[in-house]
Amino acid sequence: MTASLWRDKLSLYLDLIRWDRPAGWLLLLWPTLSALWVAADGWPGWHLLTVFVLGTILMRSAGCCINDVADREFDRHVKRTAHRPVTSGRVSVKEALLLGAVLALLAFVLVLTTTWAAVWLSLPALAVAMVYPYAKRVLSMPQAVLGVAFSFGIPMAYAAVQSSVPWQAWALLVANLFWVLAYDTEYAMVDRDDDLKIGMKTSAITLGRYDVAAVTAFYVVHLALWGALLWPVVGGGWFGLALVLALAQVVWHLTLIRDRTREGCFRAFRLNHWLGFTLFAGLALTYAQRQWWG
Numbered sequence: 001m002t003a004s005l006w007r008d009k010l011s012l013y014l015d016l017i018r019w020d021r022p023a024g025w026l027l028l029l030w031p032t033l034s035a036l037w038v039a040a041d042g043w044p045g046w047h048l049l050t051v052f053v054l055g056t057i058l059m060r061s062a063g064c065c066i067n068d069v070a071d072r073e074f075d076r077h078v079k080r081t082a083h084r085p086v087t088s089g090r091v092s093v094k095e096a097l098l099l100g101a102v103l104a105l106l107a108f109v110l111v112l113t114t115t116w117a118a119v120w121l122s123l124p125a126l127a128v129a130m131v132y133p134y135a136k137r138v139l140s141m142p143q144a145v146l147g148v149a150f151s152f153g154i155p156m157a158y159a160a161v162q163s164s165v166p167w168q169a170w171a172l173l174v175a176n177l178f179w180v181l182a183y184d185t186e187y188a189m190v191d192r193d194d195d196l197k198i199g200m201k202t203s204a205i206t207l208g209r210y211d212v213a214a215v216t217a218f219y220v221v222h223l224a225l226w227g228a229l230l231w232p233v234v235g236g237g238w239f240g241l242a243l244v245l246a247l248a249q250v251v252w253h254l255t256l257i258r259d260r261t262r263e264g265c266f267r268a269f270r271l272n273h274w275l276g277f278t279l280f281a282g283l284a285l286t287y288a289q290r291q292w293w294g
Helices: 003-016 023-040 046-070 093-111 116-138 143-151 153-162 167-190 192-198 203-230 236-257 262-270 272-293
Strands: none
Touching (some): 023 143, 023 153, 046 093, 046 116, 093 116, 116 143, 167 262, 203 236, 236 262
8 A cells, every 4th residue: 555545544544533623532531530630639640641541532532433333324314424434435334443443452451551440440431332322223312321431431530540439430420421411412403403304313302492401401410510529529719710610601602502503503512621621620720739839
C-alpha cells in the first residue's frame, strides 16, 4: 500500500473514531476525573491521570466503531450520519470491528496497571458499551443505557484508587446518568424527524412535547444530586461557584433548545462538556487550595 493510500486510510479511521470531535470523549472524561479527585482526596498522581485520560479516549473511540457498525443501516436514512465511513462503505464492517477491538484492548492494558477491582469492573463497563447501540431498537429511553455506559468511569476511578467501590461512587453514577439523559436527549432532538421515519426509539420521541421540560428536569436533578453528594466531602467556595456556573449554563442551553431547531439542539449538546469541566474545575481548585494554601 502506498503512502498516499495509508494516509487516506488513516484519515478514514480518524473520522470513524470522531477524532476531530473531542466533545464526545470530554463528556466521559470530566465526571471520571471528578470521581478520581474525590476518591484520591485530591491530586491522584500522574499514573492514574494518564490511565483514565487515555483510557477514556480509547474506549470512546472503540464505542464509535461498535455504534457505527450496529447503526449502519439506520444511518443511511439520517441526514447527519449518512456519510459516516462505515455507512458509506469506505470502511468495511470487519475493519471497523477490528479497530474497535484493538482500541478496547489497549484500554484494557491500561486498566491492568491499576487494581484488580478496576480490572473486574472494566468487564461490565465494556458489556454495557456494546449493548447500547442495540438498546435503541427495543427501549423507549435508550439514553438511560448510554447514561450507565458513560458513567462507568466513576466507580472505576474509585476502584483504581481505593481498590473498592463505596456507595458514594454508585450514587455519583446515578447522578451523572441524569446529565447524560439531558445532553443525549438534546442530541436526539436533532435527529427526531429522521428517527421517526426509520422507527428508531429515542428519549426525544418518547418525551414528545415534554422534551424541553424533561431536559430541564434532568439537568436540575443532576446538579442537585451532584451537589448533595459532594458538598459534605468537598464544600468550599470554588465548588459552590462551579455549581452556580453550571446552573447558568443550563439556563443558556434551554434558550438554545426551546425552539427545537436542529442547529440549536446540536449546539447545546456540543457545549455540554463545558458544564462537566466547570464541575470538575470546582473540585480540583478546592482540593488544590486545601493542599497548597491551607
